[in-house]
Amino acid sequence: MKLLFSTFAAALALVSSVPAAAQDTRATASDSEQAVIDPARLAAAVVTVDYLFPLGTYKRMMKGTMDQMMDSIISQSFDRPMAETMKGYGVDDAAIAEMGNASLNDMMLERDPHFKERMQISTKVMTNEMVDLMTAMEPAIRETLANIYARKFTTDQLAEMNAFFATETGSAFARDYMMVFVDPEMMQSMMSFVPEMMQAMPAIMKKVEEATAHLPPLKTGPEAQPPKEDE
Template sequence: MKRWIFAVTAPIVLIGQPLHAEDEKAKQEAEALAALTEAFHVEPLAPEARARLPLATEIIEQILPDGVMNELVGSMFDRILGPVAKMAELSGPKLADYVGYSESDLGLTDEQVAEVAAIVDPAWQVRQRRTLEFTQGAMIDAMAAMEPAMKRGMAEAYAEEFTQAELAGIKAFFSTEVGTSYARKSYRLSSNPRILSAAMSEVPRLIDGFAAMAEGLKEAQADLPAAKTFDTLHVSERARVRELTGLADEELRLGMETAAEQAARKSPF
């Protein structure tokens, strides 16, 4: 009942407080960004490394000439996500995307699922293709925006990791015809079909290993007490959770059962 009342009244409340809601959202986003930035904070370069930074920056400009990240994203889409998207299109629509239930929940055939999708969203195939195309363009734009920062970070890393003599040798190599070719092609090689094919050939072995990994995870957690269920909560604990969440007993029971099912499905193996 509380959820129903909230669902009906929330829009009315929000209409009266649009600026407050926007301010609160912006505050939360700023706090999350600040926490993320702090998690990856690094100390300033030491004086010796800072002295090597100009040479390191020249090397990074050779390794990552302007536009190479755009080429990398385009290559990734063409060689990896393109085939995946084609497979998804050939496999047909997913019933849950349209009615909230899976094919197995309702026992529908592929033909019936396709008919439902055509009724609910006649343009689902076009929508899927346009989503992929838009995503590719958005990622290219994002990488273009990130490229200067990535170059700056790589230059600092090179300045920190290599000596002046090593940096000079690296620059000399990348100044050659072979070095220039390597710099231009090395990032694209990460999505080379041969490398991808070799990696995919190991997927069956990886999947076979998941069972052993799952057992290993169970052993690693064997000494931990199981998370409590609604029924194993003490009366006082249940009352406190109800007080904190505002949920009634049946809502809490259902929610905890659903959470346990989702946790089981979210196992990394």
């Protein structure tokens, strides 16, 4: 279970590194400053967002790209020798030695001959659902981006950006600004980090356990069930 969690955690970490808006959205202004945005700056920022993050950006980024990326990440993770993967998970050396060069993929294929196909289908379905979900969120994200740009940049700065984006070169840059992060070369570079992430995951989980050691343990069994209404 820990292994599966680590695999998907590593995949999620890589996918999450594709920026939702490629911007640092941490608040730098006070609450009162955030409450008031100059209308002229906001209007200019809306134009900027139309260039850099038009509606349909998430679909363009994710459709046919993210599912392939996830397939590759999972394939790389599951094709690693079990002995190498299980180091750091509390498995004794003798048990690790018995694993030899067998991979998790080998083990799963013994139990389910259609394991690879099942994983590919599952990944595709989940990615398609994520595309729909992220597309539905785009209007709110675009509005937030416009607010952020309006606070970070002056009207003159935004006007200069928009003037550049209106040129042939600026338009080409804006059109593919976000797509750079899902370029096959970028995806390959990101996927090369999977082995290191998998190797680091046990130590990360150990730190999580240490950081939460002061909390009461999770309830299990009947005690974990919510009380019935008539109780």
